[in-house]
Amino acid sequence: MPKISSDTLWELAAAEVHSRGTEAGEADGGEPVSERTVFLIGSKAGGKTSILLRCLDRDEPSKPTLALEYTFGRRARGHNTPKDIAHLWELGGGISLSDLVQIPITPANIRSLSVILVLDLSKPNAMWATMEKLLQATQAHLEKVSSQTQQAQKAKPGAKQQALVHSAARVLPKDYPDRELISPFPVPLLIIGSKYDIFQESDSDKKKVVSKTLRFIAHYYAASLIFTSIKSENLMSKTKNLFSHLAFGLDRGKTVSCDSTKPLVIPAGSDSFSQIGSPPTTDVDITSLHAKNPKDLWKKIYERVFPQENTSEQRELKxxxxxxxxxxxxxxxxxxxxxxxxxxxxxxxxxxxxxxxxxx
Structure with missing residues (x-):
């Protein structure tokens, strides 16, 4: 077992998985074992654990996540080949424990890290605040760690170190839709709208507002977007494809659905601002809203339709x-x-x- 410099429970567990994976790789012929990290954040009691268990094909009851929990998944590339490892972190408590995002995000895993944001579609009045708080906290720490990593690498001269600096940044293809107008999230991001079985019973106009708003946010961050329900095998199958793409590098599937009357399935790069259109509003004069940018405009309109709940109590609960x-x-x-x-x-x-x- 490798020497461990930290005595935190999560890092001890991660180190143990790493050592097992290394031993397995050596036993199967010395081929390198691929390791990726996936960090799940999102709405409190929004179904993160249930979705994760289904994506890992684990038939066990889900329990409330206590603060921050770690598990891992393995997947074989083929017969008699080493199993790739996915380190999986889940943040509980919604926005109340957002300070803990600093634990799973480290210089060692930032180049293989992905983030999954699970939003409870059945609670639209808490959705924007949850999304905004968690993404801001995660992005701020990602940028901090990335900056520290680059400074440390630049202090060590050499072509190899310089190459690592450039590979740490997320680079989109030149033909990515609206490439000059969006603000890509620092690492691959998947937004999951959970509890679609409840959401589909909502008023059609309100469903359209939620769907178009999340399409805008997903495209703005160059993220993938999917609506799902653990009660639907079909939707969970599509969700598992996107999850496995982040966790194990598998094909994410070719399904694309942008119809707001149906569950959305939009892999990153499959949407555009022209297809999304303008914010869905009929009783608000957009010119009267003093928005700083397009994202702020969508926020103001969304909050007109769904006034956000007071989250001060949640923020105080540390x-x-x-x-x-x-x-x-x-x-x-x-x-x-x-x-x-x-x-x-x-x-x-x-x-x-x-x-x-x-x-x-």
């Missing part, structure tokens, strides 16, 4: 122990007792210090 979904009555009661004992100890200690000060 301790998973205070989150109702992780409640354990016996443990919580014991902790409450210990907290009371600690408070009493502090009060007694304060009295003792005041007594010493008076004597002095």
């Amino acid at each position: 301790d998973p122990a205070k989150d109702p979904q992780y409640s354990e009555p016996q443990i919580d009661a014991m902790r409450a007792q210990k907290d009371q004992e600690l408070d009493q100890y502090k009060r007694n200690a304060a009295k003792s210090w005041r007594g010493l000060e008076l004597e002095t």
Whole structure:
């Protein structure tokens, strides 16, 4: 097992998987084992774990994600060949634990990293705030790590290091639609609209607003977009294709569906601003909205249709122990007792210090 410089649980697990993969590669003839990292973020209770388990063909019940969880997947390239490894991280708690994005994103994996954003289609009034907060936090840390990596490599002269610097940046094909008008996410991004089975029962006009808005956001970030439901084998099959493309480098499939009356399936590069059209609005004068840029304009119109919920309470919730979904009555009661004992100890200690000060 390789020497480990960090004692965090997640990095210990990742190192263990790495060592097993290396041993497997050597045992099968020394061929290099491909390793990729996929980071799942998204709506609280939006179905991230259920989708991940289905994509990995794991028949087990899903449980609420506690803060940040790690697992891995393996896939053989062929008969008697080493298995490629996908390191899979899942962030729980919606936007409340967005500070934890710094753990899965490291200089060691940034060139093989992909991000999956799962948005709960059944809760459109929380969708934009969730998307904006998580993508901003993730992008900010990606850019920070990328900058640190490039500075470190530039400090070491040599053609090999310089080549790595250039390969760290995401480069789109020259014929990518609207290449000069979009702002590609630093790493490959897949946006999954979950719970389509509930969303499809919504008002048709509101469905059109959600669909066109997510099409715009996906194209703006050069991301893939798919609407899915764990209750639909067909949709989950298409979702698995896009997931496997990020996790194992497999073909992402050729299905494309841009019809807002049907589940969207739009691989990156398959859409364009001309096909998406203008923001869907009939009762708002677009010229009256003081938008800074096209993305801000879509945001203002979307929030007119779906006023966003107050997320201040979620942002303040940094301790998973205070989150109702992780409640354990016996443990919580014991902790409450210990907290009371600690408070009493502090009060007694304060009295003792005041007594010493008076004597002095």
